[in-house]
Amino acid sequence: MAENKHQILLDTLDNKPTDRVLAGFWHHYLSDEQKQVLGYRDLAVIDEVVKRQQNFYDRYDPDFTKIMSDGFFLHPSVIDNEFETPEDLKKIKPIDPDDPWITRQVAAVKAIVDHYEGEIGSFYNIFSPWYQLRLRFEIFEKDTEKIYRFLKEGPQAIADVLDVLSDDLIVLSTKLMNESGIDGIYLCVQQPQDADISTKHWQQYVQPSEVKLLRAVQDVHDYNIIHICGFEGKRNRLGDYKDYPVKAFHWATYVEGVSLKEGKKLFDGRTVMGGFENTVNGVFYKGTKEEIQAETQRLLEENGRQGILLSGDCSIPFDTDDAHAQWVSEMLTVSACQWVTGGEKR
Template identity: 85%
Template sequence: MAENKHQILLDTLDNKPTDQVLAGFWHHYLSDEKKQVLGYRDQAVIDDIVARQQHFYDRYQPDFTKIMSDGFFLHPSVIDNTFETPEDLKKIQRIDANDPWITRQVAAIKAIVDHYKGEIGSFYNIFSPWYQLRLRFEILEQDPKKIYRFLREAPQAIADAFDILADDLIVLSTKLIQQSGIDGIYLCVQQPQDSVISTKTWQQFVQPSEVKLLGAVQDVHDYNMIHICGFEGKRNRLGDYKNYPVKAFHWASYVEEVSLNEGKKLFDGRAVMGGFENTENGVFYKGSKEEIQTETKRLLEENGRQGILISGDCSIPFDTDDAHAAWVSEAANGLNVGN
């Protein structure tokens, strides 16, 4: 083929006609949530994560990857402080650009990307400031309602903390793009899952940090993607994200009941990714080769092929057979994909 899959990925994101439709699927590598947060402080854990992601590439030979941030989920200032009241959010402060959370992360992702030898492109998972604080309360405190209490009680304190986190995530993302070889970040966002929090509150106190982060990273390299997370059935108002400064959009099409084609129209024709349900109930997890390939062809026939990447709604189950992803790529690439 004239182009390798790396170039095809960039062309797809640019909405150019391509001779292939690319597919990529991903899952976490650490089942221990605390290791997801604290793993970066143990080089053995980092080495294990890198090796697992390299081996995933060797087994599956994906068309592109979304590299997981296992071991590096949360900013150190979010991890190391206690937050009893919203006033405590002032403890969240920027870290040095050479903090191990940044330098070890960049080195780990570079080792993964180098393993691809330029054959494919990749995105890297980054949790938004909102997502970071929410995960801190959920994982380390087992209190999923805490972030909503804080937001109701002191929204400006939340906004100020998120602005600080966005600054450091800009530093991290810039270093990753410039030094590790990724094409862009895959920013995980999610709207508050609490009816007491109004859209206006989210727009005023949460959204600015996400837009600031994405705008700055787009200036570094404009191949970044937003993931509007619908994990475990969470719902979002997709239209609230249409003005985010990103190259491409990914959402849970099964949860939101919005197809790739419908999303492409909603997001002004920009590139989109998704298509397959990511749960154990979906055809991707439990289907036969014939069923999975039939669904692949249906997705492309119904949604078109230009500016489309095929993936799951979100992370797939740990024990999914790697062959399933290969079957999708095989079916997609076997089609006449001219536009």
């Protein structure tokens, strides 16, 4: 069955009927967190990440990809300053549009997208301003609570710096969309994992920077996805994101206990993505071909086909066999042929 995977992806994001459901899976390429943040300062590291992502495409032949931002995790001003109090966040300043963090990032992503030769669509991983600050404290200081202390002690200082970061991420995302060939960004967000921080507090001080960023990039190219991250069991109030200006929603179906079908109702019928548990305990990681393909068929039967993209709930483990992703796509191709010839679609 001849197919244009790139067009099918765009049609799926537009919530149009398609002959086939697509699947995409991704994992990180640098296991060293320091390299994930500082790698952009070493051309050899950038080259390594580009080649690994190109090779992943060659081995797996995915239906679409989410390109990883390994080496470029955090804004330079977030990296290069020390923050002892919320007021210290004023040290974070905008960077020049020609800063290497931007120009090298755009060039690296373009090299990966060019390798696809137009065969598939792709998105690029962007950590939200809040997510960037959180990772900064977790990676460099091993302090998982500092970001929440800052939000409670100096909420306006947090809001102000998130706005600064949002502006630079708009510059980066715009350049990526206009120059690298991606179809959109994949914005990673996560709500505060602190019971003392209310939804109202988050909505007042954190949410505006995320919505501002998404509204700006939607004006450039509107095929953007929001990833409501449930990595390592983190929980989010999914309904708080229903008004975000995006084409598709991705969340941890297993962590949140919300299926794709249920999420589609929650998000007013817009396109949804996910379905497979992404941990070493999930069938995608440890299952046989028969088990993985049976789970693929179950997800189709449970959630339908229109406006659905299958993927892991988040990044899959480094050592996942690429064949597992191929088995999912193979099953989706077979299922599509049976669906058309069986008279369900004319």
